[in-house]
Amino acid sequence: MPHPTQLDTPRGPARVDTDLPAGPPASLLVLGHGAGGAVDAPDLLALRDAACGAGMVVARVTQPYRVAGRRAPAPAGQLDEAWTTVLAVLRRRHPKVPLLVGGRSSGARVACRTARAVGAAGVVALAFPLHPPGRPERSRAGELTTGLPTLVVNGDRDPFGMPVAGDPVEVVVRRGERHDLRRDPAGVADAVLTWLRTHGWAR
Template structure:
C-alpha cells in the first residue's frame, strides 16, 4: 500500500472468532515480521480471537536494511493504521512491535488512537551507550507492556507511570530463546486477561 515514503506492506489476519481487538506489529530495524517473537505473538493472539496486522516498513519493502529516519517510519506506520481502520471494524487498537518497531509504536500511539502499546525488546539505548537513553519514548500515557530480556545489550527500561516492564530471564535482544513465554505475556496484556 502507498505511504508518504514509498510502499509499505501489511499482512492482516482476522480470526473467525474475532473479538474486536486489532493488534498491529512492526519489525526491528534490520529484521522483518518473521522474527521468532513476532510470529509467536501473532499466532497466540489469533488463537485468542485478536486480529493481527504485521507491518513491513517501506525501506524493507525496497530491500534496504538501514532504517529510514524516525519521522518517515512514523508517517508510514500511521498511513498503514489509517488503511486498517477502513478495513477492520475494531473496538480496541493495540500497537506494538519489536525493537525499532516498538519505538515507532510508542512515538505514534497517541496519534493512532491506540488503547495499549506492546513493546518487545524496547531498545533503551544503543549497545554500550547508556547515556543515549530513549526512555522518554515510553512516556506516552498509554498503558504499555515492555518485554525485554535480562541479557539485552540495548538495556532494559525501568517501570514508569503507565509502563509495566517484564524482564525475561536468559533472553537477549532477539527474544528467541522462549517465544512461547513472550507470546503468553504479550497476549495476556493485549486481551486484558
C-alpha cells in the same frame, strides 16, 4: 493464513500481512519489525499465533525501506509517517474494535512515538532498545511515556538496556534472553497475552 496486501505511503509501498481470528474480532493488534529485521521474527510470529487464537486481528507491517530491499532503516520521521499512513487504512478496515500497536525494537519505538496520534488503546514493546549498546547516556526512555497502558518485554541480557517500570508502563523481564528474544518466543507471547487479557483486549 495471512492475507498480504501492499499499501502506498508517502515513503513508498508498505506491506501488511493480516491474520484473522476464527470468530468476531475482540481487537486489532498492529506490529512492526526491527530495524534490520522482518515481520517473521520468532517473537512476532509467536505473538501473532497467540493473539489470533485469542480473538484478535493481527496485522504485521513491513516498512517501505524493507519492501524496497534495504536493510538500513529510514529516518525516524519517515518511519512514523509510513506507519501512521498504514494505520489509518487499517482503522478504516477494522473500525469497531480497540486498536493496540507494537512491535520489536525499532518497531516498538515507532509504535510508542505514534500511539497517541493513531488512537491506540495500548502499546506492546518487545525488546525496546532503551539506549544504543554501551551508551546508557543516550536513553530513549521518553518514548515510552505515552500515557497509555504499555507492556515492555525485554531480556535481562539485552545490550540495549532494560526499561524501568512505572505506571502505566509494565516491564516483563525474560531471564537469559538477549535482544532477539529467540530462546522462548512462546513464553514472550504468553506474557503479552496475559497482559492483553487483563485489559480485556483478548479472549
